[in-house]
Amino acid sequence: MTERTTRRTLLLAFASAVPVAALAGLQGSAAADPVYPSQGDVDAAQSAADAKAAQVASLQAQLAAQQDALDAAQTKLSVAAEDYDEARALLQQRTEEATAAQAAADRAAAAYAQARTALGRVASEQYRGVSDGWSPLATVVTTGDIEGYVNGQATLDHVAGNRADVQQEAADAKALAQSTAAQAAAAKTAQEDATTKAAAARAVAQQAADAANSVVASTQQQTDALLAQLATLQQTTVQLEQQRQAGLEAERQAAAAAAAQAAAQAAARASSAGGGSAASVRRAAAPTAGAGTAVDWALAQLGKPYVWAADGPDSFDCSGLTMQAWAAAGVSLPHSSRMQYSGQAKVDLADLAPGDLVFYATDTSNPSTIHHVGMVIAPGTMVEAPHTGANVRTSSIYRSGLMSLGTRPS
Known part of the structure; x- marks a missing residue:
């Protein structure tokens, strides 16, 4: 093979391996050597790629941290809101109890007042019978009317028995009035305590709501900024990055759902294996x-x-x-x-x-x-x-x- 043929073969091989644009730069200088990236160029490019990847990872971590902070703020508000809902529901119960207890106390007080009136009336009637000078025994002594004596004594016995009954009723009414009054006072105190707790729970819930709203707003702003940086680094659009983040969040939620279902x-x-709470829980x-x-x-x-x-x-x-x-x-x-x-x-x-x-x-x-x-x-x-x-x-x-x-x- 001649030297000319050898050179022609090498040139053809080189042309097939080098892009046309690169060959165009060689025209006019048949003797010039092809230009290849130096090791320094390769190292610099690799370093830049690594830095970009690190930036992307950092931004992604920041987005994840923001989501965690948002979840925590929302959970804190959920707990505080439930504390308030529960306190408000308990206040309603305590208010109804206080109203019912006071109504019962008022009825008991009225019954006691009636019993005292009845007791006074019986006492007055018995007093009038004696003070009028009438006596069954005096009647039989002066008139010999035994039948009248018997009837008169029965009347006194009835009056005395009626008075005892009324006295017992009055005593019972007094005890009930005192008891229901104490219950009403206790119910009123419980209502006042529930009012204080409901007000405190509302204040805490409002603070948690303000904090959660602030986190929501700041998270949106920061997320927009981070997505813009990601789009620039990865040479995509903000819209594509938003779609990607939505997909990542959906994957995270799916994984959490699978874990929760398994648990x-x-x-x-x-x-089921240990009997659990089946015996103690109303099914x-x-x-x-x-x-x-x-x-x-x-x-x-x-x-x-x-x-x-x-x-x-x-x-x-x-x-x-x-x-x-x-x-x-x-x-x-x-x-x-x-x-x-x-x-x-x-x-x-x-x-x-x-x-x-x-x-x-x-x-x-x-x-x-x-x-x-x-x-x-x-x-x-x-x-x-x-x-x-x-x-x-x-x-x-x-x-x-x-x-x-x-x-x-x-």
Whole structure:
């Protein structure tokens, strides 16, 4: 092979391996060597890529931290709002009790006053009989009228017996009046205490609501800024980054739902195997008539905003929604998720039917930490008034804090 042929073969091989644009730069200088990135260029590019990846990871971590902070603020408000709902419901009970106790005390006082009047009348009648100088014994001595004596003595005995009866009635009435007066005073004190607690709980809930609203607003602003940075770094658009974050959040919620469902099933198996609380818990019977009405009513509220302590018609909190939904079906529930749990028959999660209620707590072993309730509309799905910044919606029942038993209002 000649030298010319060899050179031609090498040139053809080089041309096939190098882009046309690169070859264009070589024209005019047949003797020039191809330009390749140096090791320094490669290292710099790798460093830039690593820095970009680190920035993306940092921004993603900040977004996750923001979501955690938002979740914490919403849970804190949910707890505070439930504390207020419970305190308000208890205040209503204490007010009704105080009103009933005072009414009973007033009736007892009136009965005592009547008994005292009757006692005074009997005493007056007996006094008049003696003071008039009449005596059965004097009658028989002066007239020999034994029959008159017997009849007169019977009259005195009757008067004396009647007086004893009236005295006993008066004593009983006095004791009842004193007892009911004490109960009324205690009920009034309990009402005043409940009023103070309700006011304090409302103040705490308002603070939590203000804080949650602030977190919601700041989170939105920070999220917008972070998404803009992510879009720049990854050479996408803010819209695509928003879609990506929504997808990541959906994945997170799905994972949490799967974990909550697995935990609930494990708890149910453990309860069944060990006898659990079946013997001590009042279990629900067949689904309550009117459950369909309650579900339809709740679904008609979709899209209305969550407002703590609200019970409609334009906004709701969690227990306000379930209370009004069941009220539409003729069942009275208190405006408190804890009381809706404690006051109703229980049902296993596996046996939930439309209209049943499911509950969420910070400690699932302690019902006093319940802070949220939703209404089942289909297997694994509920309608709820979720939290500040959100509207009445449907969602999975499976999430962190799910209680192992629901309730069936009746």
